[in-house]
Amino acid sequence: MERRKFLKNSSLSAAGLVSAAALTSCNTEPKPINADISTPNPIKPIVVCTWNFFNATNKAWEVLNSGGNALDAVEQGVMVEEADETNETVGKGGRPDRDGNVTLDACIMDKDGNCGSVVCMQNIVHPVSVARKVMEETPHIILAGKGAEKFAYEQGFKKEDLLTESTRKQYEEWLKTSKYETTINIENHDTIGMLAIDENGDIAGACTTSGMAYKVAGRVGDSPIIGAGLFVDNEVGGATATGVGEEVIRTVGSFLIVELMRQGKSPQEACEEGVKRIMKKNEGRKDFQIGFLAINKNGETGGYCVHPGFTYREYSENGHVNREVTSFYE
Numbered sequence: 001m002e003r004r005k006f007l008k009n010s011s012l013s014a015a016g017l018v019s020a021a022a023l024t025s026c027n028t029e030p031k032p033i034n035a036d037i038s039t040p041n042p043i044k045p046i047v048v049c050t051w052n053f054f055n056a057t058n059k060a061w062e063v064l065n066s067g068g069n070a071l072d073a074v075e076q077g078v079m080v081e082e083a084d085e086t087n088e089t090v091g092k093g094g095r096p097d098r099d100g101n102v103t104l105d106a107c108i109m110d111k112d113g114n115c116g117s118v119v120c121m122q123n124i125v126h127p128v129s130v131a132r133k134v135m136e137e138t139p140h141i142i143l144a145g146k147g148a149e150k151f152a153y154e155q156g157f158k159k160e161d162l163l164t165e166s167t168r169k170q171y172e173e174w175l176k177t178s179k180y181e182t183t184i185n186i187e188n189h190d191t192i193g194m195l196a197i198d199e200n201g202d203i204a205g206a207c208t209t210s211g212m213a214y215k216v217a218g219r220v221g222d223s224p225i226i227g228a229g230l231f232v233d234n235e236v237g238g239a240t241a242t243g244v245g246e247e248v249i250r251t252v253g254s255f256l257i258v259e260l261m262r263q264g265k266s267p268q269e270a271c272e273e274g275v276k277r278i279m280k281k282n283e284g285r286k287d288f289q290i291g292f293l294a295i296n297k298n299g300e301t302g303g304y305c306v307h308p309g310f311t312y313r314e315y316s317e318n319g320h321v322n323r324e325v326t327s328f329y330e
């Protein structure tokens with residue numbers, strides 16, 4: 001707790017130094033850092049998540065609609081997919097790495113900028129809940145591999161084999177060729193990233209995945225990296241990503257999108273710019289998918305992707321819908 005306060009104060013001081021430096025060098029008033037995007041009637045509560053995860057948004061909505069907070073809603077929402085063995089890209093039943101081990105990545109972030117993350121963790125069904133424990137019970141943000149797993153056991157999580165009959169068979173089949181390639185919109189990257197605003201207007205987010213199927217052992221994608229796979233700023237909004245994590249990390253995608261919204265872009269415009277920045281670094285490349293999803297403080301949402309096919313699910317008092325998004329390539 002003390003260290004968190006110290007870090008918070010240090011970053012405030014650092015921000016103060018930057019502002020002071022800007023004042024000295026330009027001799028002008030600094031611009032306000034937050035665009036005023038609030039309206040008198042924001043949409044709340046509301047939850048959105050990457051892809052068409054009906055049951056997960058339903059669970060999160062149950063929490064929000066009964067007065068629960070955004071942090072509980074996103075945790076309990078994504079846990080539905082972590083426990084679902086038929087979802088072969090998240091939690092139990094996720095596809096393994098090249099050595100046959102299922103390694104999970106997840107993170108969570110609250111309205112105060114607190115965050116927690118676990119990377120490359122084995123044998124625990126709910127990495128998002130371990131990430132929350134990292135956030136709430138330790139002075140750290142990220143725990144990795146065996147350390148994360150040991151911490152999870154200390155916190156009462158139980159050991160479980162994450163490989164299922166189905167993913168074991170698929171892995172044995174894959175071993176015959178050991179070919180490593182991603183399949184757009186199919187099975188390699190449908191990470192669940194979820195963003196929610198509760199009745200108080202506070203925002204939280206969570207992101208969880210088993211990562212790229214048959215990845216090199218030890219590989220970590222964007223999903224557990226705060227700023228890449230997920231970012232929340234309670235004054236502005238939140239963003240999350242799905243797809244080939246390496247490309248999202250290179251542009252710190254979710255942070256970028258939140259900052260673009262801070263500068264006045266709508267969630268839709270910000271997601272479009274996020275994908276365009278990635279495509280600029282990958283001119284002509286068509287062999288990967290990225291989908292961004294964003295929400296602003298008003299509860300306005302938007303999404304954009306590289307190839308058609310990415311959708312996001314939204315649940316508010318206006319209804320439960322799966323939204324198709326436009327894409328960089330037709």
Ligand code: GLY
Binds near residue numbers: 220243245
């Ligand atoms: N976006 C998930 C991953 O790249 O691992």
